[in-house]
Every structure is written in structure tokens, then in C-alpha cells.
Amino acid sequence: MPDNSIVVDRLSKKFGEFTAVNEISFETKKGEIFGFLGANGAGKSTAMKMLCGLLTPTSGKATVAGYDIASQSERVKRRIGYMSQKFSLYQDLTAIENIRFYAGIYGMADKDIKQQSDRLMQRLNLVDYANVKIEALPLGWKQKLAFSVAVFHRPEIVFLDEPTGGVDPVTRRDFWEMITQTAAEGTTIFVTTHYMDEAEYCDRISIMVDGKIEALGTPEQLKTNFAVSTIDEVFICLARPDANKTN
Amino acid sequence: MISIRGIGKSYGKIQALKDINIEVNAGEIFGLIGPDGAGKTTLIRILTTLLLPDTGSAQVMNLDVVKDFKLLRRDFGYMPGRFSLYEDLTVEENLELFASIFGTTISENYHLIEDIYKQIEPFKTRSAGKLSGGMKQKLALSCVMIHKPGVIFLDEPTTGVDPVSRREFWQMLHKLKQHGITIFVTTPYMDEASQCDRIALIQNGQLMSIDTPNAIVEQYKDDLYAIITDKRHGLLQDLRRYESAKSVFLFGSHIHYTDKQTQLDKPALNTYLQAHGHSQIEIRKIPPVIEDCFLALMGDLKEDAHA
Known part of the structure; x- marks a missing residue:
């Protein structure tokens, strides 16, 4: 496995006349937490769908876990994990059923599923809730479980699409500890968020504006480059260059 | 303007709201702040006459939310969390529909929505479903305002919205406030507290604090320190x-840190961190933000529950 888990080279996607993603290029390292930021409609979701092998690029090239996203999209899908706040787990299944379902889809052996899921249920303190449907669990528990399920098959990269929206501040922090731990074990974390303080937890972040990556670097570098003290301000400088003047 | 007394509501075994008491003054922006599942939407639904409380009572503009619900419904504006305009009608048709439902016209109250609506007016023949997220919000806010309500209820208008659009939305609310409208708004984003005149912090159906954002920050009991070292990973565990x-x-x-002692022994903490391989240690006393207060109050709530 090479050191770069994702390599993107002038990747573009057009929908008719509209260019949603405009020649973006970047790399992520193994075990890196990479924050993928941008305003609503900047092209984040389109880019993410291409990297997950769900959408064919119009031009450019990208490899994810060493596989080409256009010609080897099925292989890409096997090597990644995905979680979003909107959709992750089946609400009418129990925790253990959800784990088995996803692990099965990723082709894990029954024996491994059994062993690992027991350990996971213990770690998440869910043993007493083994027979409870997901819908009855508190949101924070569900999100931790959803993340654990997304990395259960030990993917090389996990894509997190606004994973912490709406959860309480304590759970949000627990969640980031899980992310940091998973990254330390070598999984690349590719994450979008609207919480600008969370951008600070990333090793590097990129900010997309109108289909292009307009800034890329460590949080410290970006703050220094824009001569501001928070990522929020960097974001505002880039996303609405005139917003500061009118206020 | 809004008076909430002892409101409680359960869904089966789950107690969604416990003994909620809030007074909202005329003309203020009142923010109800808490995470998903805290009870924010349940309270808004009770105040907008869409849900009956189990206990307690509430008045909006001196009308009872249960007994006077028909009268009351003419007088407030409500923007639910999900976009709920007619996607197959155009921008202008949606606005006309809302005006006519309330027996008014666009021109009669145009001055109220002018600032907001003129930004989407160039697209007035476009169907609402084809608008961008930001434009949908502007249309929704225009529709809520077109019958000149005395109070508007906005349920998580900024959830899932990027930081720049969120800022713009709050600017719109401040403009509406200048027309004398009372605004009751919910949000899961703690950093939006400073946009409100007064806020209530809610968790697990319980109010933890009601006051101005400044007063809540001033009530923070401990000395708060921001700590940073060269070794970011590991610092959290070492401090714990x-x-x-x-x-x-x-x-x-x-890392935001509070100490068990009233007076933090800085040199001792410094020595401890150095012994654990940290250098470039910076320990700085800082004023808390609302999220610090929320975290502290959540801790108190847990202790009460265990006591």
C-alpha cells in the first residue's frame, strides 16, 4: 500500500453546462484526518460521490486505496467506509443486526464478524441493548455505532459526511476521539463538517468554493496565510469575499 | 409576548419536556439552544398549537395555545425545520398563496419582506423546488412574514447550513426585529447564542439556564484555561x-481545562506536562463561551440525576 490513500488529479464533473467540480487536485496520506470544507453548493457532495465510486467523472483522474475511481469503482467501494448523518443504519434492525448486515455486504467471514462484533458491543457499552431496535437508542449512541459500523471491515479510507450534526457537545467530542483513534490505527478519515471548531481537529483541510479548491493546508497554515485567528474567518474570507465589506 | 408555564409532554415512556417555564418579551430574539432530541421541536409544536401539552399552559400574544388555537393561528408565523413550501409552485405563487390564506396581499405588507424578497425576486417565476438552499430559506421567511405576524417561530432554520449562509440568515432576523417582530428560534449551534437577546439552554427535555448570553457566561463558576502544547495527540489523555x-x-x-482547586497551581501543571513529554506549554486563562457553559451545565444535570 502506497503512503497516499487518495490521489486526485484535475478531477472535474459537469452536469450539462454547469461545472460542479472544476479540476480539483489533492492527495491524502494514510492515517490522515482530512477535512473537506465548503459552502452549501460548492461541489463537496459531487466530489465525494466520485471518490466513493458512485459518480463517473467528466474528466481528470483519481485513485482511492490504489484503485481508479472510474474503471475500478467496484474495488474502490470494497475498500472504503461511508457514514452520513442522514443515512447510516437501518432503524428497524438491532445494533448487532446492523453490524452483521454491513459486515456481510463487505464479504467478511462469519467467524470474524462474530468475534469483532462482540468486542465492539462491549466497547460501545451496548451489550445490554443487544435486542433493542436502533430507533429506540439515543442519537449520540446511534452515531457512534454508525461510525463503528462504517469502519468495521477495516477500510483504508472512511468518508464521513457531516457526521456530527445536531449531537450534544459531549457526544460530539466523544465522536472525535473515536475518529482520532481510528486515524491513529492507519485509516484515512475524509470528513465534511459545518462546525468550524471541528476543522481544527483535522491534520489538513481543504476549502472548496464554486467547484474549485481555493485553500489547502494545515489549520495553522491557513490561519497564518489569511492572517486571521479562526478557521471560521478563513472560511468567510474565501466563501464570500464581499461578505466582510458589507457588514 | 410568549408565556410558558409548567409545560410537560411525554411520548409513551419518553419524557420529551419536563416542567418548562419561559417568558419571552415583546420584540426580542429568543433562542432555544440544545442538541437533537432535547425537546426543541416539541416545544415549538406546542406553542404553534400543533401538539397538546400533557401538563401546564402557554399563552402567545395573550391567547391560550389550547383554548384559543383558532384565533391564535391567524396571528403567528411558523417556519418548520423541513422546507415545507409548495415545490411545484413558483416563488411568486407561493408568496401569493400564503398572503391569500391569511386574507392579505403581497403589496399590503411588502415593506416587511422587501429586504429579503428583493434578493429572490429576479427568480420569481422559478418553481420553489429548483431554488438553492439559501434562496429557499429567503422564500420561506418571506412567506412566514407576509401576513404581518406578531410572533414568528423558526425551528432550526440554520441546521445543515454553511457558516456564511448562517451568518446571512441571522442578519435577516436582526432586520425583522427592527420591525418590532418577536422571534422565537431554535438552534443546535451553540455559537449562535450571541445572536440572540436571551437564550434558554435545553437538554433531555429540561431547561438548564435562561438569561442573556452574557449573563450565562458570567455565571460560569470556575476559572477556565486554554491549554496547548507541541504534542497535540496525547494532551487530552494526559490532562484527564x-x-x-x-x-x-x-x-x-x-483544550479547555478547569481545576478542582479554586487557585490553579500553574507551575505544578507545567511540571506534570513536561514530565509527560510536552514542551512549548501554554496555559492561558480565558473567558468561557456558551458551549463551555452548556458542557458544565450538562455535568451538573448528570450529578443531580445521580444524587
Whole structure:
């Protein structure tokens, strides 16, 4: 496995006349937490769908876990994990059923599923809730479980699409500890968020504006480059260059 | 303007709201702040006459939310969390529909929505479903305002919205406030507290605090420190294991720390961190933000529950 888990080279996607993603290029390292930021409609979701092998690029090239996203999209899908706040787990299944379902889809052996899921249920303190449907669990528990399920098959990269929206501040922090731990074990974390303080937890972040990556670097570098003290301000400088003047 | 007394509501075994008491003054922006599942939407639904409380009572503009629901419905505006305009009608048709339902016209109250609506007016023949997220919000707010309501209820208008659009939305609310409208708004984003005149912090159906954002910050009991070292990973764990640590939370690039002692022994903490391989140690006393207060109040709530 090479050191770069994702390599993107002038990747573009057009929908008719509209260019949603405009020649973006970047790399992520193994075990890196990479924050993928941008305003609503900047092209984040389109880019993410291409990297997950769900959408064919119009031009450019990208490899994810060493596989080409256009010609080897099925292989890409096997090597990644995905979680979003909107959709992750089946609400009418129990925790253990959800784990088995996803692990099965990723082709894990029954024996491994059994062993690992027991350990996971213990770690998440869910043993007493083994027979409870997901819908009855508190949101924070569900999100931790959803993340654990997304990395259960030990993917090389996990894509997190606004994973912490709406959860309480304590759970949000627990969640980031899980992310940091998973990254330390070598999984690349590719994450979008609207919480600008969370951008600070990333090793590097990129900010997309109108289909292009307009800034890329460590949080410290970006703050220094824009001569501001928070990522929020960097974001505002880039996303609405005139917003500061009118206020 | 809004008076909430002892409101409680359960869904089966789950108690969604416990003994809620709030008075909202005329012309203020009142923010109800808490995470998903805290009870924010349940309270808004009770205040907008869409849900009956189990206990307690509430008045909006001196009308009872249960007994006077028909009269009351003419007088407030409500923007639910999900976009709920007619997607197959055009921008202008949606606005006309809402005006006519309330027996008014666009021109009669145009001055109220002018600032907001003129930004989407160039697209007035476009169907609402084809608008961008930001434009949908502007249309929704125009529709809520077109019958000149005395109070508007906005349920999580900024959830899932990027930071720049969120800022713009709050600017619109401040403009509406200048027309004398009372605004009751919910949000899961703690950093939006400063946009409100007064706020209530809610968790698990219980109010933890009601006051101006400044007063809530001033009530924070401990001395708060921001700590950063050259070794970011490991700092959190090391501080948690420190004997005198009271609370340790990650906040962006720093750790927010409070100590069990009233007076923090800085040199001792410094020595401890150095012994654990940290250098370039910076320990700085800082004023708390609302999220610090929320975290502290959540801790108190837990202790009460265990007591």
C-alpha cells in the first residue's frame, strides 16, 4: 500500500453546462484526518460521490486505496467506509443486526464478524441493548455505532459526511476521539463538517468554493496565510469575499 | 409576548419536556439552544398549537395555545425545520398563496419582506423546488412574514447550513426585529447564542439556564484555561489523568481545562506536562463561551440525576 490513500488529479464533473467540480487536485496520506470544507453548493457532495465510486467523472483522474475511481469503482467501494448523518443504519434492525448486515455486504467471514462484533458491543457499552431496535437508542449512541459500523471491515479510507450534526457537545467530542483513534490505527478519515471548531481537529483541510479548491493546508497554515485567528474567518474570507465589506 | 408555564409532554415512556417555564418579551430574539432530541421541536409544536401539552399552559400574544388555537393561528408565523413550501409552485405563487390564506396581499405588507424578497425576486417565476438552499430559506421567511405576524417561530432554520449562509440568515432576523417582530428560534449551534437577546439552554427535555448570553457566561463558576502544547495527540489523555483536573474538553486547537482547586497551581501543571513529554506549554486563562457553559451545565444535570 502506497503512503497516499487518495490521489486526485484535475478531477472535474459537469452536469450539462454547469461545472460542479472544476479540476480539483489533492492527495491524502494514510492515517490522515482530512477535512473537506465548503459552502452549501460548492461541489463537496459531487466530489465525494466520485471518490466513493458512485459518480463517473467528466474528466481528470483519481485513485482511492490504489484503485481508479472510474474503471475500478467496484474495488474502490470494497475498500472504503461511508457514514452520513442522514443515512447510516437501518432503524428497524438491532445494533448487532446492523453490524452483521454491513459486515456481510463487505464479504467478511462469519467467524470474524462474530468475534469483532462482540468486542465492539462491549466497547460501545451496548451489550445490554443487544435486542433493542436502533430507533429506540439515543442519537449520540446511534452515531457512534454508525461510525463503528462504517469502519468495521477495516477500510483504508472512511468518508464521513457531516457526521456530527445536531449531537450534544459531549457526544460530539466523544465522536472525535473515536475518529482520532481510528486515524491513529492507519485509516484515512475524509470528513465534511459545518462546525468550524471541528476543522481544527483535522491534520489538513481543504476549502472548496464554486467547484474549485481555493485553500489547502494545515489549520495553522491557513490561519497564518489569511492572517486571521479562526478557521471560521478563513472560511468567510474565501466563501464570500464581499461578505466582510458589507457588514 | 410568549408565556410558558409548567409545560410537560411525554411520548409513551419518553419524557420529551419536563416542567418548562419561559417568558419571552415583546420584540426580542429568543433562542432555544440544545442538541437533537432535547425537546426543541416539541416545544415549538406546542406553542404553534400543533401538539397538546400533557401538563401546564402557554399563552402567545395573550391567547391560550389550547383554548384559543383558532384565533391564535391567524396571528403567528411558523417556519418548520423541513422546507415545507409548495415545490411545484413558483416563488411568486407561493408568496401569493400564503398572503391569500391569511386574507392579505403581497403589496399590503411588502415593506416587511422587501429586504429579503428583493434578493429572490429576479427568480420569481422559478418553481420553489429548483431554488438553492439559501434562496429557499429567503422564500420561506418571506412567506412566514407576509401576513404581518406578531410572533414568528423558526425551528432550526440554520441546521445543515454553511457558516456564511448562517451568518446571512441571522442578519435577516436582526432586520425583522427592527420591525418590532418577536422571534422565537431554535438552534443546535451553540455559537449562535450571541445572536440572540436571551437564550434558554435545553437538554433531555429540561431547561438548564435562561438569561442573556452574557449573563450565562458570567455565571460560569470556575476559572477556565486554554491549554496547548507541541504534542497535540496525547494532551487530552494526559490532562484527564492529572489528579487535580475537574473538566477537560477539546475546543478546536486547544483544550479547555478547569481545576478542582479554586487557585490553579500553574507551575505544578507545567511540571506534570513536561514530565509527560510536552514542551512549548501554554496555559492561558480565558473567558468561557456558551458551549463551555452548556458542557458544565450538562455535568451538573448528570450529578443531580445521580444524587
